[in-house]
Each structure stands twice: as C-alpha cells, then as structure tokens.
Amino acid sequence: MVETLRVIDFGENSPLRSQTLWHGIAYGVSAGEAATLSFTRPVTPYVCIGYHRGIDEVDQDYCRQNALPVLRRMVGGGPVYLDKGQLFFQICLAARAVPAARRQALRMLLEPAVTAFRTVGVPASLDDELEICVGDRKICGHGAGQIDDAVVLCGNLIETFDHDRAARVLAIADPAQRGQTLALMRRFVAATPVDPARFQAAMISSYAAALGLVAAAGELTGLERTAVEELDEKFESAAWLAGPDRPAPRAGAEPRARQVKVRAGVWTFAAKRDGAEVAASIVRGSVEQVRLRVGGLNGSTREAERAIRGIPLHSVAQVLGGFGEPGRRLAAAFVTAEAGRL
Amino acid sequence: MERTELVIVSGFALALDRRYHAETHMWVLLTEPDRVRIGMDPLGIETSGTLAQLSFDPVGSELTAGRPFGQLEAAKFVGPLVSPVSGTVLAVNDAAAVDAGLTERDPYGSGWLIEASLSDATGELQGLLENAAEITTWFTAKLADYRRMGVIAQ
DSSP: OOOEEEEEEEEEEOHHHHHHHHHHHHHHHHTTOOOEEEEEEESSOEEEEOTTSOGGGBOHHHHHHTTOOEEEOSSOSOOEEEOTTEEEEEEEEEGGGSOSSHHHHHHHHHHHHHHHHHHTTOOOEEOTTSOEEETTEEEEOEEEEEETTEEEEEEEEESSOOHHHHHHTBOOOOHHHHHHHHHHHHHHBOOOOOOHHHHHHHHHHHHHHHHTOEEEEOOOOHHHHHHHHHHHHHHTSHHHHHOSOOOOOOTTOOOOOEEEEEETTEEEEEEEETTEEEEEEEETTEEEEEEEEOTTOTTOHHHHHHHHTTSBGGGHHHHHHTTHHHHHHHHHHHHTOOGGGO | OOOOOEEEETTEEEEOSSEEETTTTEEEEEEETTEEEEEEOHHHHHTTOSEEEEEEOOTTOEEOTTSEEEEEEETTEEEEEEOSSOEEEEEEOHHHHHOTHHHHHOTTTTTOOEEEEESSTTGGGTTSBOSHHHHHHHHHHHHHHHHHTTSSOO
C-alpha cells in the first residue's frame, strides 16, 4: 500500500505561528503521523534565528523600534529576515526515513524542491555546497534539523526580497562591513517571482514522487495542536530566545571576528586586534572588498588594501607581512576570521 | 591522558584503544572502572560536514543510550548527538562547545565531547565494538559504504 504525503497549507499566519505550526508537525510525525509537506507565509515581518546562533547577531534595538519580533527556531542556519514576500515550505519525515549522513539527507530533502523550481520555469540547481541557486545566486534559504524523532527541512520561495532590511536587522557595528554585506546580499541572493500557487502544486508533485508517496490534504492532529500551543509559549519565553547555554570564551582568548554569511562561500567579517582593524568581504575564498585601519603604515593603507584585493584569504598574511609590523598586526586580525564555522 | 595510538584506514585515523558504537559513530573510552569519555569518530564527523556548532546537556543530566546528550550543527542541519551509553553527565568539553573545529582537528583527543558515569559499569559497554579486528573491519566497511553512496569522496 502506498503511504500518504500529508499536505497542509497553513496560509498566512502571525510570525509566531509561522514557526510553531510546522515545529508542531515534527512532534506528530515523531509519534507516527505521515510525512508532511506544509506551507505558510508570515502576515507581518519578523526575524528568525537558528538554534545555536547568538541573539547578539541580531540588532535587537532596531527590531524593537520597528516592531519586528525575533524568534528562535529549532533548526540550523543564521539570523534571517522573513516577510510576506516569502512563501515558506517545510518537509517533515520520520528520522528513520532519512539517511544518517547529513549531506546525503540534505540532498534527499532539497532535490525535490529544485525539481519544483524547474517545473515552474526557474533554472535552479543544487550546488556543491547544497544551496539552491540560479547561477551563483541563492534563491532559496533553507535550514534543517531533527526534532524529536522527525527530520524537518524548511525553505522558501522568495517572491520579493528586501535586501536592505535583511541586512539592517543584523547586528553589524562596522559601517564598512555593513555596506559590504548589503552589496553581497544584492549580488548573491535573488528573488524568483513565480506564481506561488503553481510553485506549491509543483512542490507537492515533486516531493510525493521523490518519496514514493501519494499526496493528500490534511490537517493538524490533536497532539500536534497541543504541541503548537506549548511551542507558542516556549518560543515567546526569554529562556528559549536566549538559546542553548554557551561556555564563555576562555580568559585571554582573542576576540572572534564578527562574521556574516550571505550564502555558502560568500561572507563578510570585521575584526580588531592590537589596534589593527579589518573589514572585508570574501567570495569563494578570495578577498573582494577590504578596509584596513592601523597606525604606522605611513600612507600605505590604500596600497595594502589593493595588494590583498583578489587574493586567496590564506595568502593574506604573507602579503600583509610585506608591510612591516603594522601589516603583521593587520594579518593577525585577519586570522580571527574562519570561513567554515558560519 | 596518554597519547593515542592511531592506525590509518584509507586516509582516516582510527584509534584502537577504545570502544565504538557502530550506528552513531561515537567512541567510548573507559577512563575509570565506571567512568567514560565520549567523542565522535572521524567518519561521523566527515559525514556531517564542517562542524559549525556543538552544544551539550548540562553536567548532572541523565544519559540514556540511544537518546540525545546534545546537538550538533553542520551544513545548517541541527541534529542530536546520540549517547551510546546510559549514565550521568559528569563533564562537558567547553573548548569544543566554543570551537567545534577542535573536534574535527583532534577527534580522539582534545575534541572529546562529554564524560559520564555509567549506570551499569559492565552492561553499558556491551554491544559496543571493542576488539581491534572488529573495529577495523566495521570502520573499513562503513567507509566503503559512504564512498559508494557518494557521501565521502573517493
């Protein structure tokens, strides 16, 4: 007997419910409910942060002043800005139905979405870094996680994208880094304004086919409704928003760079060390834009910036070493950034 | 702690001085008769992708075999660190929680995850791979599987 892919279109919801509804499904699927594909759209904008990420990555003052709620999700990824111009989808399966190797699991869960994008005329592909892209532009943000005994992957159809606001909600103290981040967002994050109803239909067909299931409209069970109500309370609590306990960095440890990932392989950072300040954007491992500040370069700052533009990040220290002691201090600031951990 | 002797299996380091849980890729090192250190083997790490974050249940938490004792995030996927034994968490590796890369760089040493007392000093270790030959056979077979499935590069 062919099993069912339950499909639930939640329509427009409050920011809180646009998170808790699909988190609630994970508890139902854990308890034996069918694999579920769901859709929702926030009726008002908000900011959402991944399970492990620090709340200090979000400009909370700006969010308060602009009535943007900040919510922490149970799945991965960084802080993101969500609004009505984005249709969110979530695919939720029993954990036993998903490969234990994460990259394999992500590929399995993302490929049907790629198929759906292509069905509606968007030439999407899944790149080696498991981003859904058109060319080198990311067109779908995603995050995944295991919640209880279910695995859920969420993503979005970006019909419109407010790059300015998406950059503005991030806590970025350095104006140069803020500018670099916004420029990279404009270049590497793109909307694909297709008919959302067609996209939803394509998603349902694609996931049902890929999983060997028959799609059928469904609704939340009693257990799931109870879970959603409990999650409503949890997600609004200060303790949940604060995130999992993180140990304080050891005494004397060098402060880490402020890093912002725009898409896989594309990020910015700002760092200060021993009086040297760096703000740089990194694209595919090489420095693109850079702003250096350090005493003692005697008018050679612009020359140092030119010298490292376009070179691989791992070569920066060697090049800056040619600028004497100030260059070595700048190089030490560069070392505090680490691409892979974003 | 003494320096770990490693063998290399198709490019992956394998420590034979400890036990392994075949499904979760967790290693278990007996440090005292009823106390263990738990970490993740290099295949478990490799198949996760670059480790972005690790978080652990607090010291004093109860451990149940097959249930999470923390969370691991890699490739924007948050998933459970599954305990291979039952007992109580005695220590967590704060250094790994601050820098998950430590677990990648030194999975058998400074990148350990938690230490725990065992609820049953002998029973909890049954079912784990212990013998050097069976550990090597299991690791080799798993590696071949992952390469065949394309999860790990050839």
